[in-house]
Amino acid sequence: MINRRESKQINVGNVKIGGGAPISIQSMTNTDTRDIEATNAQIQALYEAGCEIVSCAVVDIEAAKAFRQITEASSIPVIADIHFDHKLAIEAIESGAHAIRINPGNIGSADKVKAVVEAAKANGCSIRVGVNAGSLEKDLLKKHGVCAESLVMSAESHIRQIEALGFYDMKVSLKASSVPLTFQAYRMFAEKSDYPLHIGVTEAGTFFAGSVKSSAGIGALLLSGIGDTFRVSLTGDPAEEIRVAWQLLNALEIRRRGPEIISCPTCGRTEIALVKLAEEVERRAASLTSTISIAVMGCPVNGPGEAREADYGIAGGKGNGLIFKKGEIIKKVSEEKIIDELFGILVDDGIN
Amino acid sequence: MINRRESKQINVGNVKIGGGAPISIQSMTNTDTRDIEATNAQIQALYEAGCEIVSCAVVDIEAAKAFRQITEASSIPVIADIHFDHKLAIEAIESGAHAIRINPGNIGSADKVKAVVEAAKANGCSIRVGVNAGSLEKDLLKKHGVCAESLVMSAESHIRQIEALGFYDMKVSLKASSVPLTFQAYRMFAEKSDYPLHIGVTEAGTFFAGSVKSSAGIGALLLSGIGDTFRVSLTGDPAEEIRVAWQLLNALEIRRRGPEIISCPTCGRTEIALVKLAEEVERRAASLTSTISIAVMGCPVNGPGEAREADYGIAGGKGNGLIFKKGEIIKKVSEEKIIDELFGILVDDGIN
Numbered sequence: 001m002i003n004r005r006e007s008k009q010i011n012v013g014n015v016k017i018g019g020g021a022p023i024s025i026q027s028m029t030n031t032d033t034r035d036i037e038a039t040n041a042q043i044q045a046l047y048e049a050g051c052e053i054v055s056c057a058v059v060d061i062e063a064a065k066a067f068r069q070i071t072e073a074s075s076i077p078v079i080a081d082i083h084f085d086h087k088l089a090i091e092a093i094e095s096g097a098h099a100i101r102i103n104p105g106n107i108g109s110a111d112k113v114k115a116v117v118e119a120a121k122a123n124g125c126s127i128r129v130g131v132n133a134g135s136l137e138k139d140l141l142k143k144h145g146v147c148a149e150s151l152v153m154s155a156e157s158h159i160r161q162i163e164a165l166g167f168y169d170m171k172v173s174l175k176a177s178s179v180p181l182t183f184q185a186y187r188m189f190a191e192k193s194d195y196p197l198h199i200g201v202t203e204a205g206t207f208f209a210g211s212v213k214s215s216a217g218i219g220a221l222l223l224s225g226i227g228d229t230f231r232v233s234l235t236g237d238p239a240e241e242i243r244v245a246w247q248l249l250n251a252l253e254i255r256r257r258g259p260e261i262i263s264c265p266t267c268g269r270t271e272i273a274l275v276k277l278a279e280e281v282e283r284r285a286a287s288l289t290s291t292i293s294i295a296v297m298g299c300p301v302n303g304p305g306e307a308r309e310a311d312y313g314i315a316g317g318k319g320n321g322l323i324f325k326k327g328e329i330i331k332k333v334s335e336e337k338i339i340d341e342l343f344g345i346l347v348d349d350g351i352n
Numbered sequence: 353m354i355n356r357r358e359s360k361q362i363n364v365g366n367v368k369i370g371g372g373a374p375i376s377i378q379s380m381t382n383t384d385t386r387d388i389e390a391t392n393a394q395i396q397a398l399y400e401a402g403c404e405i406v407s408c409a410v411v412d413i414e415a416a417k418a419f420r421q422i423t424e425a426s427s428i429p430v431i432a433d434i435h436f437d438h439k440l441a442i443e444a445i446e447s448g449a450h451a452i453r454i455n456p457g458n459i460g461s462a463d464k465v466k467a468v469v470e471a472a473k474a475n476g477c478s479i480r481v482g483v484n485a486g487s488l489e490k491d492l493l494k495k496h497g498v499c500a501e502s503l504v505m506s507a508e509s510h511i512r513q514i515e516a517l518g519f520y521d522m523k524v525s526l527k528a529s530s531v532p533l534t535f536q537a538y539r540m541f542a543e544k545s546d547y548p549l550h551i552g553v554t555e556a557g558t559f560f561a562g563s564v565k566s567s568a569g570i571g572a573l574l575l576s577g578i579g580d581t582f583r584v585s586l587t588g589d590p591a592e593e594i595r596v597a598w599q600l601l602n603a604l605e606i607r608r609r610g611p612e613i614i615s616c617p618t619c620g621r622t623e624i625a626l627v628k629l630a631e632e633v634e635r636r637a638a639s640l641t642s643t644i645s646i647a648v649m650g651c652p653v654n655g656p657g658e659a660r661e662a663d664y665g666i667a668g669g670k671g672n673g674l675i676f677k678k679g680e681i682i683k684k685v686s687e688e689k690i691i692d693e694l695f696g697i698l699v700d701d702g703i704n
Contacts, residue, residue: 001532179603180353183575205615206630211560212567212596213603219568220575223535235615236627244564251531251565263557263587275588278558 001253004225007196010126010169012053013077013098017171018196018228023254025245026198026231027238028055028081033063033070040073042238047075049242050257050289053229055079055101064091071096079128083135086112093119101128101173104158105135113158117165126169127162128198131155133176133185148184151176155189171228173198179217186221196228203233210234211244215251222252243286256291262310263296273316273335274298280339281314290351294342295324312346314338353605356577359548362478362521364405365429365450369523370548370580375606377597378550378583379590380407380433385415385422392425394590399427401594402609402641405581407431407453416443423448431480435487438464445471453480453525456510457487465510469517478521479514480550483507485528485537500536503528507541523580525550531569542578551579562586563596567603574604595638608643614662615648625668625687626650632691633666642703646694647676664698666690 009019017024027046031038033056043054058064058080071078079099080092084106093100093116100120107113120127131154133146144150151174162170172195174185182201190197201217214232221227232241232248249255263278278296285294295313315322321338323331323345333341346352361371369376379398383390385408395406410416410432423430431451432444436458444452445468452472459465472479483506485498496502503526514522524547526537534553542549553569566584573579584593584600601607615630630648637646647665667674673690675683675697685693 001536178605179571180575180605184353203614203616205613206627206634208563209599209603209613209634211563212571212599215564215567216571216575216600216603219531219564220572223532223568223572235630247561247564248568251561251568253530253532261557261561262555264555275558278587282558282561 002223002225005190007194007228008168010171010196012079012126012171012229015053015077017198021228023222023227023249024052024229025050025242025249026053026055026079026229027051027241027245028057028231028233030238033057033059033066036066036069036073039066039070043070043074043076043078045239046242049239050246051076051238051242053077053079053098055081055231057081058088058092061088061091064088065095067092067095067097071098081130082107084108086116089116090119093123093125097125099126099128101130103130103132103135104154105132105137110161113161114165117162117167120169121165121167126171127167128171128173129155129158129162130173130198131158131175132202133178133181134202146176146181148174148181148188151181151185152189152192156192159193159195171196171198173200175200175202177201177203179213179220182217183220186226187224190226197226198229198231199227200231200233206235207240207244214244215248219248219252222248222254258288259285259290260293261285261296262293262313264298277314277316277339281342284339284343288346288352292346292351312342314342354575354577357542357549359546359580360520362523362548364431364478364523364581367405367429369550373580375574375579375601376404376581377402377594377601378405378407378431378581379403379593379597380409380583380585382590385409385411385418388418388421388425391418391422395422395426395428395430397591398594401591402598403428403590403594405429405431405450407433407583409433410440410444413440413443416440417447419444419447419449423450433482434459436460438468441468442471445475445477448475449477451478451480453482455482455484455487456506457484457489462513465513466517469514469519472521473517473519478523479519480523480525481507481510481514482525482550483510483527484554485530485533486554498528498533500533500540503533503537504541504544508544511545511547523548523550525552527552527554529553529555531565531572534569535572538573538578539576548580549578550581550583552583552585554585558587559592566596567600571600571604574600574606610640611637611642612645613637613648614645614665616650629666629668629691633694636691636695640698640704644698644703664694666694 007018010017029042031042077098080097081101082089089100131151136150140150155172176182199221201214218230232244234241246257261282281296292311295310297315313324316335321335322329359370362369381394383394429450432449433453434441441452483503488502492502507524528534551573553566570582584596586593598609613634633648644663647662649667665676668687673687674681
């Protein structure tokens, strides 16, 4: 239903970005990258949660060298997130980083950019030109201030600089903590360029505030057909970013992972039990990757009928609950046991 | 930054909708409307949470008559949500409903619509033409199936029917549980009509899933300039709908209510304390209506500098925390006491 913007395709390791490839989900570790064991463990947890590409901050040369062991252990491509020091970019590339992110605002002189691009070219490493509203070049800030035009101009001038070196394996991000600014900047850039876009809203906040902010900003862009890969930024465990990201792709009917939980609108008497039931089903279903649908209905009379299109469902009420499968009642159990019974049936049916 | 679609203005009680009026937040009670005491209490709680218009389901004539006492007690306009029975609409209007919502798919014959419209006209009551993908007219379903065109055609034909009776105080909704379908239907309708729009996604799900779904769908429409009033639909306490709604308006920089919490991106060592601190500040600040900003920073060295634009802030680390105001450190306290101290200072400063 969404007409996607046409973009060229690049690779980040074995993941294709743009050119019709599935919209991929990214996150970023918040471990100390030099602590290889902790970083590898967090990447593994992110992978299991459904993360497809991960970035790690490169704060010094030791962190850059750690990319050797991190990329070897990782099940997904690893991007080196670079600020300020082009030498860290080169070391990370030579240590196996699948891509690097550089910020036009702080990577430095043309010579330094050239050295980085040559290393990337020699090692099959792609580059994210990662513009951020918080760190725009001083001349742009002076002339135009923080606005969508500045973000776009920063990206464009950096792209031209890299293209002049014969390098084209780039994706672009233009992030701000303001949702309208982010939305406007990506829309403006998307009309002028066919480089694939990494979308996201920076410093989005806590799980609640950040989910709302990222869902609105990223959701609006994806519904407009813009975005080839994205990160939901949250203050907290990065695995939560993946949970929100998949929920968003599911809501937009772009990609599915794991069950969809359908719960009926509440009505007076059954409300409290229903909310708890629905949230418990959602929590327990979070570990499943099968794309089944599960309906949680408050009303035992109309429940199976209303949810007739769901693969599985439960309908609770008056102490007894019904379990149904494709709209047919298959079991009647006490309300306390209904969730255990449902998940037992899923196991029996080989759903995981 | 957002160019809003121009729409005509109507009134729902004393709240103006469309024509440049502030985008208003709605919710719906899930009490039994006939239980007047419970319904009034829930409306009061919704009002205190920041709800500006509330709907109540009208299931029978007793519920319709209850509107007399409900509208008298309510601090905000009350809409009667009608399905199937036009007599309930008329009774609710005559009992003081500030607006009614009727569904073109199930309100019945032209005669019935005429009786409802005449009652609305006589009582200064406005009408929401509330199309829902789940209850489209049979002829539309047969010809076109469930699609954006069907939703738009259903609304248009019902609007024409009501306009032919000389009535124009209408707003329109075209809801579906599918986000892309909802987005497409509103965009299509917005291009063809200047009636104000009530936007939302139906049956959005639990707090988590529903927040993501509504933020994406409603957020995308609002960023496109579409929408004059909206409801976030969640399975659960309707006051949570209001919390998400305000968070969304805040994220889109459309309207503000209550503090904005800014938390720094996590880094290894301070992460866990920071997330807890930020969430605790968010929880305690939820009862405030002042539009201050509060920064929660992990790093006591750079915290005040990084958050220099926040009204208030705390920076935790190594057992001690700093409290700052407009970027200046005003107090150093132990980390356990920092939140109590911060909220004590807010009270002293008359922030509520």
